[in-house]
Amino acid sequence: MAGKNILVVEDDRALAGVLEYNLSSEGFSVTCAMDGQDALNQARSKSPDLVLLDVMIPVMDGVQVCRQLRSEASTMNTPIIMLTAKGEETDQVVGFSVGADDYVTKPFSVRVLLERVKALLRRNERMGDGNDMICVGGIAIDRVKHRALLDGRVLDLTPSEFRLLDTLIRQPGRAFDRSELIDSALGTDAIVLERTIDVHIRSLRKKLDQSADRIETVRGIGYRFCESQ
Structure with missing residues (x-):
C-alpha cells in the first residue's frame, strides 16, 4: 500500500502531526487540512485514496464535509474514517448515514487506527477481484x-x-x-x-x-x- 495518499483532516495540529508522522512511517503519502473548506479543496485537487476526517473542525464540520464528498463524482467512492470525541450511538448513526465507512472515537490507539486504515484500503481493493x-x-x-x-x-x-x-x-x-x-x-x-x-x-x-x-x-x-x- 506504499504510495497511497491519505488526507488527514484535523484542526488539532499536535494530533495531525502524530497522524502524519505515523502514516508516513508506514509508507503513505499524507496531505493535511485544518478546516472543512480546506479539506474539500485538498480532496478535489489531490484525489486521496482515503480520508481521515475529524468531525469537530472549523468553517464546515466533518458531517457536512462527508456529505459533500459523497455528492461529488471524484470523491463519492473514497473511503472515509470519521474521527471524533463524540461516542454516543446517535452520533455514530449520523456519521454512517452521510456515508462514512468507519467511525473512531477519541482517544484512540494510533496503531489500531493504522490497521483500520489498511483494512479499509484492502477491502476496497478486493472489490475488483473476480465476478466483476x-x-x-x-x-x-x-x-x-x-x-x-x-x-x-x-x-x-x-x-x-x-x-x-x-x-x-x-x-x-x-x-x-x-x-x-x-x-x-x-x-x-x-x-x-x-x-x-x-x-x-x-x-x-x-x-x-x-x-x-x-x-x-x-x-x-x-x-x-x-x-x-
Whole structure:
C-alpha cells in the first residue's frame, strides 16, 4: 500500500502531526487540512485514496464535509474514517448515514487506527477481484467501475451502500443476519453498531425507489435480496 495518499483532516495540529508522522512511517503519502473548506479543496485537487476526517473542525464540520464528498463524482467512492470525541450511538448513526465507512472515537490507539486504515484500503481493493459484473432483476453491479445501476440508471450509492447491495445481490434469497452484513459489507475490522446496518438499508431502499421491496426484512434475523417482486 506504499504510495497511497491519505488526507488527514484535523484542526488539532499536535494530533495531525502524530497522524502524519505515523502514516508516513508506514509508507503513505499524507496531505493535511485544518478546516472543512480546506479539506474539500485538498480532496478535489489531490484525489486521496482515503480520508481521515475529524468531525469537530472549523468553517464546515466533518458531517457536512462527508456529505459533500459523497455528492461529488471524484470523491463519492473514497473511503472515509470519521474521527471524533463524540461516542454516543446517535452520533455514530449520523456519521454512517452521510456515508462514512468507519467511525473512531477519541482517544484512540494510533496503531489500531493504522490497521483500520489498511483494512479499509484492502477491502476496497478486493472489490475488483473476480465476478466483476452481475445483474439481477434490472439491478446491475459493476465492481470494476464501482457502480450500481437500476434499469440502466446509475445509482448514487455510498461505498458502504455499494458493498451492502453487492453482498445481498450475489446470493439472492439468502437471509443475512446483521452481524454477517457487517462482516461482509463493512468488513470484519469494522467496529460498528448492528443498527448501523438498518440505517444503510433504509437509505439503500430509498435509492432503489420502485425496486426497494427487493430488499426484504427477515423478521428476527436481518435482510435478504429477492430476485422477483
